[in-house]
Amino acid sequence: MRQILFISLTVMISLSGIVFAVAEGSPLAGVTLLIALATLFFVDIEDKFSVPVSIANTLGLIAFFVAGIEFFGGHIESRLLAGGHLIVYLTWVNLIQKKGNRQIWWLCALSILQIATASVLTTSMWFGAALILYSFVATWTLSVFLLYRSTKETDDAQKSGPLEQGSNFVVGDAWKGVSRDVDHRLVNSRFVLVTGVVTCLSLAIGLMFFLFTPRVWIGNYSLFGDEAVAGRSLTGFTEEVRLGDMSEIMENSAPVMQVTLHHRQQKRPFTLKEAEAYLGPDPLFRGTVMEEYENGRWKQVHFPGPETPVSQVENTTIEQKYRMAPLNSSTLFSFGDAVGVSGRRAFIEPYSDELKRNSSNRSGERNYEYSVYANLGPPDATNSQVRESWPPYYKMFFAPSEYFSGSRLGQQRGGYVGRQLRVPDDLQRVTELAQSVVADEENDYLKVQRLLQYFDGPEFEYSLDLSVTDASVDPLEDFLFNRKSGHCEYYASAMAIMLRGVGVPSRLVSGFKGGSFDSDGLTFRVQQLHAHSWVEAFIDGTWLTVDPTPAAREVAVQELEDSFFGLSELWSNIRQIWSTGVRMSKSQQQELIYTPLQTVAVQSWDSLKDFAQSDKTATLRSFVAFLRSPRQWFSVTGGIVAFVLMVLLSAIVWCVKKLIQLIRSISNARSMKRRHRSEVQFFDRFVQILSKLDIHQSPSQTAREFVKSSLVELKQPLSDAGLSEWPEELVELFYQVRFGGSTMSPQQSQRIDQELKKLQDCVDQRENAQS
Amino acid sequence: MVLGLTLVVFEMWSGRVYNQLGSAGRVAAILSGTAFSVWGLKEVIASLFPSWTKSSDSFLLPVEGWAYLIIMCVLFIGALIGRSNLLLMVFASMAGPFIMNGWFTFTMLRRLNGGRSLPERVMAGETFTTTIILENRKSWLAVWLMRVLDSVTKGNSYIKPEVMFVRIPPRESRQGHYQLRLHERGRYRFGPMTVTTRFPLGLVQRGTGLDVNDELLVYPRVGTLTPKWRKLLQYSFELVTDVQTQSGLFHDEMSRIREYRAGDDPRMIHWKTSARTNELMVREYEESRDRDLLLIVDCWQPETPTLTSPDEFERGLCFATTVCMEHLRGSRESSLSVRLVGQTLVKWQGDKGESHIDQLLDAFAEVMSSSQIPPEAVVEGLDDQQSRQFRVVLLSARAEKFRDELNHSTESRFPEMQVLGMSAEELSPLFYQAK
Structure with a gap:
């Protein structure tokens, strides 16, 4: 029993350590596995070594000290990790001690805290599987622990002696007892089964909790608000993005928008060939522009200014029609040289040229539709310059000439542009690196090219892995100097900061790259997994698009696309469900859970009302029709009908069972009464007569014993009545009738009656004589 | 609310x-x-x-349950503050087992029946076994780790022995035993029983009461009489002239032939032996120990008892019980009569043998002392014939008073009555109790 407990505990602790280690991306917590295994053998089973309490306390203090150093020495993420490491250190300290109940409870608590900390460090699907596995292991361990404690207390008491309890006035000593199961084993197959069932039911209840707990986020004290204020939000849709957010989105195949292209003059849609030519192989859909970088986060900077007038759209030839999925964001997307936008409360931001919409209540909205107006092919020569010598991955981004004319707007834009040179003070290393890459090049275009070549080198690779090598430095520095591996956000961020470092104003743009045409060839679909970040560099008065992410990104996206279509539908659904669960917001919860339930409830209520008010015959006919059509069984109505039928059936079965029990109990009681009345009455009379002589049958005496013991005192009355040997005959007859099943003949009954009467008279006479 | x-x-x-x-x-x-x-x-x-x-149901959150709940709350608040669905998932994975534990304990405690099997009476200081029977009347759910806490009370004192039932299948019952050793005589009440469980996780404890009550009589501890006790009884009974003819397999007539001494009764001369030895020889009869015994226990206690008074009284009762048991066990031809003069007067007349000993033991178990017993009430109702027929022993805490009366009175009805005190000095030489 003890060994089973310690092995279970070891497995649980090791599992939590491994989960934490994988989530953190560091092997530190994984050492728990080794320590747990070592202490299992040397401390728990073999009992060769253990640390005394004083040393354990000292080690605990050292753990706090070390964690404190980690806490105050790094960024926000490293503070969280410091807390996690403290939990790990304390786990080690408890492992090396001799384990009593207290240590085991501490280990269980630290184990769940490790899992909780790991949940903050990762959102991958493996964590879900690990959590389910951990639930099984933890439930098993706690159950075994309870079994061990309950029987251990009892067994120890039996070995050591009595346990006086309950009162200051000692009445005695008591020894506890244990009643074991039939096979005398504590951990048997039944125990395993019941623990498994408990865990499954617990997980089901936990799932209900997870689904129905309202997402009333209280971060940044905006209670009852659903807007993502900071941190983990979708790229391209918010005003602030944290490095690393992109990888979560790229595992999501949820649709973002559908785009259709139309010729305005000709009033017709693009053909597939025209659309492919216009969009190119991987079109960039521009979303949010972020200008300020600090501590791993990009933020927008708002510059007040007039919105771009929409009158210019009259001269455009192409209309891009967008239909966006509800994203609860103000950002709109556009492709290419967007000149204007039309849509409910849509506008173009000055300076950043972002497309946005004003919306006071975006929550609960369905799809949003808007149009972007652009020109076909190369831009109008009067508005911009075409540089045919640029490499193909450059795209010209067109800006109206008035922004550079020295007007008030132009000066402001110059101020705006000037801000795009700011590099945070703690990224000096990045600046130095950029300068070393660019060397003595003075041409801004060539600077861009050199940096692009630097990122295209063999030491850099594309990856969606978020592991951090050095949490004490800025994520950008960690990417550039340690990992050299990351996704588009890291590449774009590094490019933007490095360009700034060599004097080229740059900003980060988030949006989408790529997509696929529908089967009809007219609609271009963009999904979450197409999310992308790139850079816009301000060169010669123009914002140029610069995309430093290696081409491997396209391969990875294609693989993701294929994986969503190639895998079985079940696996794909699971991934989808996981992604939805991890990112569920209040509006999504309402849309996916509360609203459907409400709808079902309302429909059911309406159906019941209709049923109550309707013609019953017609209802019965429709019910029969429902039963005859299996297709309808697998529907909401079918579910409700099945539920109602099951409840009715259960109620009927329960009523029938109760009725049968009642009938049986009444019948048994009657037959017992009858039997008792007729067959033992004579013996009852005999006992009553003896009670007058103060002779009583004790509960532990059988009838035979009672009669035998009473013979001594009855000697005189019996001999007076001439019934000396009669009581023995009487008791034998009693046994034959009561237990032997034989019945008395009328003569026997009469004789017994007479003899009892004689005895009764004799006893009465004695009583009278005595009194 | x-x-x-x-x-x-x-x-x-x-x-x-x-x-x-x-x-x-x-x-x-x-x-x-x-x-x-x-x-x-x-x-x-x-x-x-x-x-x-139904006030017998109980709910308790043990320390570990409170800790679990606190961790859950911290995770929940942390999830809401950090807007973390995964942390909320961890919270939910903790909430599920907690709810299950509560539901399981609630459901397992329903439809339980309990019973108890006790001996009718035991001796103080004797270890005995009590059987607890727990029946699971549910049709599909077995019960696990049910801790049955019995309650044994006497006056203001109580003790709570317990039995742990590891598993009881549905529609079955199981027996568990615990051992008990009660130090004092008296009537003990058993019950009600409390059944608690924390299965499966030990985070929540629920309990329910089973109204199963019993009583147990504990009679005084029986010790062992020393040879001095027998000698004490035989002291004045040498050369009994009242010869009783006895018959039967186990008659205990004791006699021997010795030389004539001055003062011997001439009727005791054994002429045959005298002729053979050419010397006067007499037959000497020893007092048969099978003479009927009348034991009177005076349960008087002073109004303001000293520290040792209760112990002396209990010692006296133990001695009396021992005397009775030994007499009944050893004497098959003589009878025992007991007179317990306490708050109530209990007379017990036993026939030859050990029949109805239970009533006597019950009387010893329940007799209560009193400070209002007048000395004459102790022997009231006894006649001279009983005095001659019985060997009378009076056990009293006020033995000196009775002795003085005997010594100074010339017309005592019980000149041969042995008066014994209840103090340790008096009784220790006559009997001893095992610890």
Whole structure:
């Protein structure tokens, strides 16, 4: 029993350590596995070594000290990790001690805290599987622990002696007892089964909790608000993005928008060939522009200014029609040289040229539709310059000439542009690196090219892995100097900061790259997994698009696309469900859970009302029709009908069972009464007569014993009545009738009656004589 | 109750939840608030009118349960603050087992029957076994780790022995045993029993009471009489002239032939032996120990008892019980009569042998001392014939008084009565008790 407990505990602790280690991306917590295994053998089973309490306390203090150093020495993420490491250190300290109940409870608590900390460090699907596995292991361990404690207390008491309890006035000593199961084993197959069932039911209840707990986020004290204020939000849709957010989105195949292209003059849609030519192989859909970088986060900077007038759209030839999925964001997307936008409360931001919409209540909205107006092919020569010598991955981004004319707007834009040179003070290393890459090049275009070549080198690779090598430095520095591996956000961020470092104003743009045409060839679909970040560099008065992410990104996206279509539908659904669960917001919860339930409830209520008010015959006919059509069984109505039928059936079965029990109990009681009345009455009379002589049958005496013991005192009355040997005959007859099943003949009954009467008279006479 | 009502009123007045979560949220909020209110109202009624409710049910959150709950709350608040669905998932994975533990303990405690099997009477200081029977009347659910706590009370004192049932299948019963050793005589009440469980996780404990009551009589501890006791009884009974002819397999006529001494009764001369030895020889009869015994126990105690008075009284009762048991066990031809003069007068007349010993033991178990017993009441009702027929032993805490009366009175009806005190000095030479 003890060994089973310690092995279970070891497995649980090791599992939590491994989960934490994988989530953190560091092997530190994984050492728990080794320590747990070592202490299992040397401390728990073999009992060769253990640390005394004083040393354990000292080690605990050292753990706090070390964690404190980690806490105050790094960024926000490293503070969280410091807390996690403290939990790990304390786990080690408890492992090396001799384990009593207290240590085991501490280990269980630290184990769940490790899992909780790991949940903050990762959102991958493996964590879900690990959590389910951990639930099984933890439930098993706690159950075994309870079994061990309950029987251990009892067994120890039996070995050591009595346990006086309950009162200051000692009445005695008591020894506890244990009643074991039939096979005398504590951990048997039944125990395993019941623990498994408990865990499954617990997980089901936990799932209900997870689904129905309202997402009333209280971060940044905006209670009852659903807007993502900071941190983990979708790229391209918010005003602030944290490095690393992109990888979560790229595992999501949820649709973002559908785009259709139309010729305005000709009033017709693009053909597939025209659309492919216009969009190119991987079109960039521009979303949010972020200008300020600090501590791993990009933020927008708002510059007040007039919105771009929409009158210019009259001269455009192409209309891009967008239909966006509800994203609860103000950002709109556009492709290419967007000149204007039309849509409910849509506008173009000055300076950043972002497309946005004003919306006071975006929550609960369905799809949003808007149009972007652009020109076909190369831009109008009067508005911009075409540089045919640029490499193909450059795209010209067109800006109206008035922004550079020295007007008030132009000066402001110059101020705006000037801000795009700011590099945070703690990224000096990045600046130095950029300068070393660019060397003595003075041409801004060539600077861009050199940096692009630097990122295209063999030491850099594309990856969606978020592991951090050095949490004490800025994520950008960690990417550039340690990992050299990351996704588009890291590449774009590094490019933007490095360009700034060599004097080229740059900003980060988030949006989408790529997509696929529908089967009809007219609609271009963009999904979450197409999310992308790139850079816009301000060169010669123009914002140029610069995309430093290696081409491997396209391969990875294609693989993701294929994986969503190639895998079985079940696996794909699971991934989808996981992604939805991890990112569920209040509006999504309402849309996916509360609203459907409400709808079902309302429909059911309406159906019941209709049923109550309707013609019953017609209802019965429709019910029969429902039963005859299996297709309808697998529907909401079918579910409700099945539920109602099951409840009715259960109620009927329960009523029938109760009725049968009642009938049986009444019948048994009657037959017992009858039997008792007729067959033992004579013996009852005999006992009553003896009670007058103060002779009583004790509960532990059988009838035979009672009669035998009473013979001594009855000697005189019996001999007076001439019934000396009669009581023995009487008791034998009693046994034959009561237990032997034989019945008395009328003569026997009469004789017994007479003899009892004689005895009764004799006893009465004695009583009278005595009194 | 107040929290539930507040939630309902708040929602009805402000509609906040409706605005944020829709109709479903409003319904959920109102239902939750109503449920809390009803539950709270039930608890208030239960506390004000305990007779209306089944007060034997208990609920306890042990220390580890509180710790578990606190960790859950921390995770929940952390999830809401950090907007982390995964942390909420971890919270939910903790909430599920907690709810399951509570439901399991609640369900397992339903439809349980209990019983107890006790001996009718035991001796003080004797270890005996009590059997607890627990029946699971549920049709499909077995019960696990049921801790049955029995209650043994006497006056203000109590002890709570327990039995642990590891598993009881559905529609079956199991027996468990615990051992008990009660130090004092008297009537002990057993019950009610409390059944508690924490299965499966040990985070929540629930209990229910089983109204199973029994009584047990504990009679005084029987010791062992020393040879001095027999000698004490035989002291004045040499050369009994009242010869009783005895017959039967186990007659105990003791006689021997010795030389004639001056003062011997001439009728005791054994002429045959005298002729053979050419010397006068007499037959000497020893007092048969099978002479009927009348034991009178005076249960008087002073009004303001000293520290040792209760112990002396108990010692006296133990001695009396021992005397009775030894007499009944050893004497098959003589009878024993006992007169217990306490708060009530108990007369016990035993025939030859050990029949009806239980009544005597019961009387010893339950006799209560009194300070209002006049000395004459002790021997009241006894006649001279009994005095001659019985060997009379009087056991009393005021032995000196009785001895003085015997010594100074010339017309005592019981000149041969042995008077013994209850003190340790007097009784220790006559019997001893095992620790």
